[in-house]
Amino acid sequence: MSSDNMSPVNPLPPVVTALFLVIIGIEAVLQLGARGILGGADAVGWRLEAVQRYAFSGEIFDWMVANGRWPAEHVIRLLSYALIHVSFTQALFAGVMVLALGKMVGEVFSQLAVLAVFVLSAVTGALAYGLLVDSRVPLIGAFPGAYGLIGAFTYLLWLRLGQLGETQTRAFSLIGFLMGIQLVFGLLFGSQPDWVADIGGFVSGFTLSVFVIPGGWRRMRDRLRHR
Template identity: 60%
Template sequence: MNTPPHNGPINPMPPYIVALFLVLVGIEAVLSLADRGIIGGAMGVGWRMSALEEYGFSPRVFWWMFENGIFPPEHLKRFVSYAFVHGTFTHALFAGVFVLALGKMVGEAFGAIATLAVFLVATVCGAVIYAVFVGGDRLLFGAYPGAYGLIGAFTYVLWLRLGQMGEAQVRAFSLIGMLLGIQLVFAVLFSGPKDWVADIGGFVAGFLLSFAVSPGGWTKILNKLRQRSD
């Protein structure tokens, strides 16, 4: 039986994207209430800093693990856990909006497992790129590298559609170009942190991973490899 079309004013949101959004916002809600002393009392004021130190991604710790060949679980978790802790309520809100908007569009094209894979792989790759090209002691935190991975997947979808229509595929990169342009301007004018490097890493990871995890992706790759070998 065919699923009847949705005629409501708002298109349904994939439940796994809603769940991801609620986790992000739920953690931030607790930290925001603690910042204001509403929960946790006097100790609650320090919850955010403690969470950042415990779950934020540290380039220094990354290089320590790499150089010593030691990878304890309490530090490996940082490759993912940093995405769920933010600096402020606004920081978390914008990340959540990105996840909702892009997650819905990518989810409709890719499905649940592939969409979540893009978010997680982009999160990990963003952290690695940040450690390699930025380094230092400043912690990386927030869901933006994962959200930019979803932007990369969405760009892949646009890139394919423009190619099928015979139009210039470079237009698919207009969104990421605009977002990175804004970030670079703010970084230059206000000497802000270089978190945008992790965002670029997340975007590239999301775009490249889409070639494999999109519907029929592996089949397309194998066909191209066979054509080259013939």
């Protein structure tokens, strides 16, 4: 293909587009059901039913840990919660974050790596919520997975700043800004414990990036040999 036919804008990685479409698609179905356009009268309660069946519950998680039993219909909650949202606004905001950050991370990572970061960060966020938070409020929303992509982006920026000989702590400006906003909103409107899941997702995304970035395993092996 000649350079004349090349687009000046890199296309979205298909896996990122797919994640966005799944998030918005599920929300669209719930919205149509709530308005009686889809599914008839029973569809009005689809969102509540989805929360009851697929949201991550700290109480259910504690029960599984205490009894050593891990039913599939409850284990799936570690990930399925990330596809359910409180409202269209929340789903759209989370979807846009996934699009923007997934595009930037996907320009360096493979599609499988981008998906792994999102999925494992969502799972880690749920585990952090279940282990560190004592709350009956269920966890829903794609934000822990999106924060995992923020962690991956932060790692890429951290590497770039190191190559340029600049202060690498600047790479954490974005997560610091977002946490600052959450703190302000918490002080003004009351704090929600789901920020613990967001931080868990961020740490997971940053850590995973060390290994899934192209050449990551080789780089880690060389460091261990030098030690």
